[in-house]
Amino acid sequence: MFVFKDINKTSTVVQRNVVNYTQNLTTSSFGIGFFKIVSGSINTKYWNSLNVLFYTSGSPKYGKELKFTSPGVNFSINKVVGKQYLNKYHGYPSSSLITIPSTYYGEQIKEGSFEFKDLNNSDNSGNNPIIKDDGSGNLYATNANINHGTLKGSSTSISSSENYVGNIFYKQGLVVLTETGSWSGSVKYSDLGTNYTLKFDSHNTIHTHEYSITVNPNEYNSSMNHTLRSPISGALKLNTKFLSRDFTGSNFSPYITGINLYSNDDLVNPIIRAALPKPIKKSKKIATTFKIKLDI
Numbered sequence: 001m002f003v004f005k006d007i008n009k010t011s012t013v014v015q016r017n018v019v020n021y022t023q024n025l026t027t028s029s030f031g032i033g034f035f036k037i038v039s040g041s042i043n044t045k046y047w048n049s050l051n052v053l054f055y056t057s058g059s060p061k062y063g064k065e066l067k068f069t070s071p072g073v074n075f076s077i078n079k080v081v082g083k084q085y086l087n088k089y090h091g092y093p094s095s096s097l098i099t100i101p102s103t104y105y106g107e108q109i110k111e112g113s114f115e116f117k118d119l120n121n122s123d124n125s126g127n128n129p130i131i132k133d134d135g136s137g138n139l140y141a142t143n144a145n146i147n148h149g150t151l152k153g154s155s156t157s158i159s160s161s162e163n164y165v166g167n168i169f170y171k172q173g174l175v176v177l178t179e180t181g182s183w184s185g186s187v188k189y190s191d192l193g194t195n196y197t198l199k200f201d202s203h204n205t206i207h208t209h210e211y212s213i214t215v216n217p218n219e220y221n222s223s224m225n226h227t228l229r230s231p232i233s234g235a236l237k238l239n240t241k242f243l244s245r246d247f248t249g250s251n252f253s254p255y256i257t258g259i260n261l262y263s264n265d266d267l268v269n270p271i272i273r274a275a276l277p278k279p280i281k282k283s284k285k286i287a288t289t290f291k292i293k294l295d296i
Helices: 044-058
Strands: 013-026 033-038 094-099 115-118 130-133 138-141 166-169 174-177 182-184 196-215 255-261 272-281 288-295
Touching: 033 044, 044 094, 044 174, 196 255, 255 288, 272 288
Parallel strands: none
Antiparallel strands: 013 196, 033 094, 094 174, 115 130, 115 196, 130 138, 138 166, 166 174, 196 288, 255 272
């Protein structure tokens, strides 16, 4: 009872859509990691990995060596739009690393959407430290009471090369707090991280494949519904291909409840199965076109 027809490939459309979803996570969210790093002492393997993957080109140690400054041989896998400051990673003895699984962010964390809020520390007014990204991979404290751009000629912008407090690497889900100075009074950036919340937008690209299936009046005029079968002596309705005569007249039109798409190599097991929200009575006068959308 299976009837097949080829899909018109020229009518198949592929659309690309970017979807963002806001994630709200906490210290206890599954898979979230927080690590204190001290070069040569605590979690050195993390320091070395971050250094090679992201900070080699910003290192004063390697700044004069052509093999590290030439774009063609730089080890860094990080590519950002805008100016990302990397100078504090080597200038400070310790840092903190937050790791976010890709299950939460998809292809990457959306630029300009990240927010870290520490819940265990506050200033005299009861404000908790809040750190955001500037869209170029730099982190800055939105409510810090200490300005680190105090040198003559230094910028006073909170997201400047003096006042930035760390970096975020959007595609890898890595957040590095490199500033160890004071956020407010006795609260230092190195004190943060025992209890916090994270908020950001995930970034996913969805490719929607749209297939147009046209059913002409002279096609698919039978039914696979076994309750319409006419039983033959000694056979069950399910095992006979004959319709009851009540459903073979010119007034009968089957209802379409689903459409299966098959590969040419396997005409038994469908690769896509589309169920209609409600049965559609097939027209005997005009062609009916169904559009099947598959998100990948």
